Amino acid sequence: MKKTHIILLVLIAAAIVVLISYTGDLSSYETVSSAKQKQGKFVNLIVKMDKTVPVQYDPVKDPNYLKFNVQDSLGGKISVVYHNTMPTDMEKSERLVLKGKVQGDVFECSTIVMKCPSKYKDNPTAMKEQPEILSN
């Protein structure tokens, strides 16, 4: 066996180990109720905002404290704490992907991904509307 073959095998083995260890880091999408079962485990929630409860955010008192309530498609509700500024278009977002952990009754969120017209993409709904007719 040539030395290069041995090295190749070693490197491939290393790559496999890396990928396997990476799969250990992977997380999962959960519902609110299944996330509550997995206290303290990092999960992803796909939810929408529960607008019956007002959003708490006051940059004067604390720019790094946002609290709001969400609901998933199965009706599970939970309140969310996010230690960061409030994303500007959050309330208009149709869907939120929250990454974080359930801690007691609260979802401690580390990242909010908004599923709304992304600023990086063309907004598909914007193009559905015609420009306003301003004059006759």
Add this chain to the structure above:
Amino acid sequence: MNTASNPATLQYIGEHLLPGQFGYFFTLLSLVASLVASFAFAKAFYANHIDDEKSWNKLAKIAFGIEVITVVASFIILTYVITNHLFEYKYAYSHSDKSLSFEYLLSCFWEGQEGSFLLWSFWHCVLGMIIMYKVKWRPNGVMMTLSFVQFLLASMVIGVFIFGAKVGSSPFILLREEMNWPILSRPDYLQFIKDGTGLNTTLQNYWMVIHPPVLFLGFASTTVPFAFAVAGLFKKDNGWMNHVLSWANFSAGILGLGIMMGAAWAYESLNFGGYWAWDPVENASLVPWLVLVAGIHTTMIFRKTGSSVKASYLFMGLSFLLVIYSTFLTRSGILGDTSVHAFTDLGMNAQLLVFLLIFVIPFFILYFIRFRFMVEPTKEDDISSREFWMLVGSLVLVLSASVIIAITSIPVFNKIFGTNIAPPEDPEFAHNQVQVFVAIIIGSLSAFGQYLRFKHTPIEQIKKQLLLPSIVTIVISAVFFVFVGVGYTQKGPGFVGALYVGILASVYTVVANFHYWLGVLKGKLKSAGASVGHIGFGLVLLGIFLSASNKTVISFNTTGINVLKEDADMRKSPVGNPRENITLFEGINTDMGKYMVEYTRDTTDELNKRFFELRFTDKKTNEQFFLYPDILKNNKGAEGFSANPDAKHYWLKDIFVYITSFQDHSEEDTVAFKPAKIKIGDSIFYSNGYIKLNEVLVNPNPNRAAGTNELILDLQVTSKEGLQYSSKPGILLEGLNMEQRLDTIKAQNLVLSFNKVVSQEEGVLEIGIKESSSLTNLITLKVYEFPFINVLWLGVVVMTIGFMMSMLQRIRKNKAI
């Protein structure tokens, strides 16, 4: 006659249909011409007789010439449509508007898929012309593949229906053909379409004018090594490896530059606080580069020793295939949730998949058919030989690329197997913890690799030559470790250790290659391409390590408007305690770490960009500087705003700041005064501290108007962080009229009033307290200190120069391209 009911005969007013008709014609002609060219080049490539070859070659050249003309014409027409604001065309309507300056109108050109495919085609035309006339080794074979790629690219922009399936998406489609808005059935609809929807706000940055053309030149140029390798496989001829290196060096240089221009754009105009986020779009362009660099090295091994044949064919081919794969990933919408800046799905997924498979499957079939022809010498590589370590390095690069692309492909995996795997908690770190070791290995190999000779190197020679650079490296690193060190300890001692080793390895790369150039090559520039390239690569790694190891958030709230809320619960927060935002009130100097920061004013320019002026004062040196981060209301129906960072550049660090949210002082103030009873000497609490009544002043102002009386309260406000403010609300009495004099403490967002005397005997007064966030404009921002980021940018420039020098070296050596 009611024309509106019969759209076929409807005459629309003010449309410019001619450019579009020409556009359609040229894109269709381009499709035909590139197919003819590919076929004719293939015929010439396989011709047995010299006359056959000549006649086919002649036809092919004509066809490719037509192809060049059609692509350039389509390019010019689309530019014309955009720059003349012909909004009857959907491309102009949806990607541009009238307010954009010329350079941003060019960005509009490549904002959409269709335009970027045209750009890609355009570069192929340029490269193809050079290959046709300058390449000495089987140009017909190379052009055969290149023209075929052109054919597929042309199919992406034709926008016709074939057997009910939409093939391509034309940039020349009219708005009324695509949309079914009611107004579009009116003959005079164009008068209502006054402006386009504009260019994405985040793309309105000068890097976005130059980054896409460079990146697409990089993508297009990977086709050339691929085409060489394919021609070699067809003809069982390894001769291409003597000609491919100039092209491959050019490609790697340009692709690397294009990728890093994207990184510079991300650093300057996105606000994740960095230049690289392991986003799928970034990964997808990095991976072909890594494989291409590996391919360059294995090809050099082959030229010197005749080994690494299989690897060279594979890597040179794979680099292009990975470009196509990343095109598929970023344009098909399959990345969905995982990427922030993929293209919009145009419903061409099937076509993109065909584009991918039509190259991948035949290439691998051909590769395995020819497997036995790619003979490796039986002699083993000496462990002290240059080729041995070059091969190790190349394999490490390819495996690193494999890991990155495997992780990036998780959405594809989910799609195929119906799984639901989500990214890990810290996706950036998941990559970093692997790639840091790759960087260490590659850094070390590039440091000593050049000192080795092919076949065999006497150990004594290596020791002698490497002594000086090793000592210099150790000294530089030691000085650095003592005086700067690694500040990024969040990921534990293991990662800190890796960062230290990484810095050592990259310093070694820079020093050793510099020494090789001066000491061994005697400073000659003609053959210094590899040294310069490696110095640049070392600087890139060094810049990455240094900025990663000492990037710090400095917008920690050190006065802490929120000190009381900083309770134990929050510190225990399982997601850590980011708290990286600081709130600034207009006109209030706020303490922030090393600096005092004041939000002095804001201005809005004619494009509705709002600039915030922030005055930074260094607490120690009193040095002052201003930064102007800005925000721009998002367009295209997206809510919110996009924030553009600003940075103060020093030689050794950047102070990087961006607005995370802002709140305007609003006239309609709905917060009510809360009444509170107070006596002299009493204190009452408000949300952020307490208010003490010192005394009641009666007519303190001797110059008051006659017949008036004043009652003024002397209040002392103490915030919980210990700041004291004096406040003097009062009442002015004039006969029976009573007028309240409010007093405002902006820094505490507090308005105080003196309402009335409740009980004169007991000395009980009533004051009103209003706490309102709308008293003054406020912004929240994040501030980072990025050390040594310039080392990275310098490294990119040096590395690109190195690649170009290597390219010229190869051209000189072969006396041909």
